Amino acid sequence: MNQRENFQVMLDGGKPEFVPNNFELYKVCLLGADLADEPLTGGLDGFGVNWVVTKEGEMPEPNRFMFEDIANWKEYVHFPDVDALGIEEAAKIELADVNRDEVIIDVFSPTGLFERLAAFMGFENTLCSLVEDPDSCREFFEAFADYKITCLNRFIDAYQPDVITYFDDLATANGLFMSPAVYRSVIKPSHKRIIEAVTSRGVIFNQHTCGKCEKIIEDYVEMGAKMWSSAQVSNDLDGILEKYQGRLIVEGGWDSSGPASYNDATIEDIIAETVRCAKQYGPKGNFIFMPTLLNENGNAIFVGDPRLAPMIEAWHTMDKL
Amino acid sequence: MSKINEVKELVEAGKSKKIGTAVQVALDAGSQPGDILQAMVDSMSVVGDKFSAGEIFVPEMLIAAKAMSKGVDVLRPLMAGDNSSSLGTCIIGTVAGDLHDIGKNLVSMMIESAGFTMVDLGVDVSAEKFVAAIKENESVTLVACSGLLTTTMPALKEAVATIKASGLTGFKVIVGGAPVTPEYAAEIGADGYAADAGSAAVKAKELVG
Incomplete structure (x- = not known):
């Protein structure tokens, strides 16, 4: 089986021939997000938020807020004209020379509902607003979901993707930022609309949430997400893989805070973590390996690293089911 | 409920709009600024423990800290130069x-x-x-x-x-x-x-x- 055929078996809840490594599974498409959500090389986005580039990726400039009271959001938030973004041109550039028969087209949609509000008003103001003025938050999320859905429909038209990966980091290493009740009451209704907009077009929805978010995995599945990344080890991955077999593909597994992610991790450390992921999660059949290899220049996948090849080689000795 | 307990409860519940008045009421009732401050510190200790135990989440902790800060604003002019309760x-x-x-x-x-x-x-x-x-x-x-x-x-x-x-x-x-x-x-x-x-x-x- 090639990557596409193997992935389809996983989606159908069957037993794949091998456990995919996400480095090899996807053609990841980022240029649409660069235009609609966050500029990959930093600078102002379409809303006027300034992004700074770090070794790990771009982030809103710290302590520079567009507004601090959610009740005022309409005065400050002006949605970009989606027609003028140039998504179609971006898709042509990114899909040139891509063999759709072999790889999975995964279009990234970063800066989800919570992250977007935090980009405008900072994490602390956002988190306080969720409990102090939930009505204004809901109103903002509904409006932003409208924008997001318009963008996602354009992504789907232009890229014809297999997967949309929607990013919203709702959790810390210790647990959700907000209680499940607050998530369900304030964020989830708009989140649900976004997921349904994607799945109703026949595209697989991959929910990306870092941190310990296991308390709302059921919500993700119930809303129609078929995949969850970057499933981190702070969650009960064994239990989640078991519970959602045939319903949810779990992409992650790598201990991104552990020794294998340290700058000075040896090839032996990295191979040991690779083998652990393969043995512990691979046999479940609904797992995609998502290593996070970092060095002093940033993420190895973007900046290169001599430890990558031995890691991939080690994976290939272990990935057969 | 004593006025000082009311302050404690308002901090714990993160009621920053009500805390200023409650602190003033406690002062007017004769509570010492240092005692009110200590009551708020104790409240935040409870909040911290609940957060560490997963009973409350970041927003609840944030609004409690915000409420305490508003309460301290009322006490500050009365405690100028008094570092007895400061940990440095x-x-x-x-x-x-x-x-x-x-x-x-x-x-x-x-x-x-x-x-x-x-x-x-x-x-x-x-x-x-x-x-x-x-x-x-x-x-x-x-x-x-x-x-x-x-x-x-x-x-x-x-x-x-x-x-x-x-x-x-x-x-x-x-x-x-x-x-x-x-x-x-x-x-x-x-x-x-x-x-x-x-x-x-x-x-x-x-x-x-």
Whole structure:
């Protein structure tokens, strides 16, 4: 089986021939997000938020807020004209020379509902607003979901993707930022609309949430997400893989805070973590390996690293089911 | 309910719009400013414990800290020059190369709520800047260094080593952040480690008190 055929078996809840490594599974498409959500090389986005580039990726400039009271959001938030973004041109550039028969087209949609509000008003103001003025938050999320859905429909038209990966980091290493009740009451209704907009077009929805978010995995599945990344080890991955077999593909597994992610991790450390992921999660059949290899220049996948090849080689000795 | 208990409950519930009046009512009823402050510190200790235990989440902790801050605003003019309840100054920052501030900000709020005067150096703070801040500020009893990323753990190590090698004394150094473990904190020579903002305040009091 090639990557596409193997992935389809996983989606159908069957037993794949091998456990995919996400480095090899996807053609990841980022240029649409660069235009609609966050500029990959930093600078102002379409809303006027300034992004700074770090070794790990771009982030809103710290302590520079567009507004601090959610009740005022309409005065400050002006949605970009989606027609003028140039998504179609971006898709042509990114899909040139891509063999759709072999790889999975995964279009990234970063800066989800919570992250977007935090980009405008900072994490602390956002988190306080969720409990102090939930009505204004809901109103903002509904409006932003409208924008997001318009963008996602354009992504789907232009890229014809297999997967949309929607990013919203709702959790810390210790647990959700907000209680499940607050998530369900304030964020989830708009989140649900976004997921349904994607799945109703026949595209697989991959929910990306870092941190310990296991308390709302059921919500993700119930809303129609078929995949969850970057499933981190702070969650009960064994239990989640078991519970959602045939319903949810779990992409992650790598201990991104552990020794294998340290700058000075040896090839032996990295191979040991690779083998652990393969043995512990691979046999479940609904797992995609998502290593996070970092060095002093940033993420190895973007900046290169001599430890990558031995890691991939080690994976290939272990990935057969 | 006594007026001072009302203040405690309002802090715990994060009612920042009501706290100012409640503090004033407690003062008018004869409570001493120091006692009211201590009641609020005690409330935040409860909040920190509940957060560490997973009973409440970040927003609830934030609004409690915000409420305490509003209450302290009412007390401040009455307590000018009175440092009897202060645990000293805490220098805090996210280490060089790391721009993440939410964890650092939460820890800062909770340590402040425990009775420290905070000097927040922000993000991407070099080891030398930590040392300079210790020299520039009076009564520094605690230095808190944060790092979210595995890639900035070497900067955390450098910050602790530089602070310790500076020859300056009279303070403890605590570290924290997602990839930091108690073992790593000990290995790099930190005096303390905390897994979250609530336990950071407990650890700070334990080290300094």
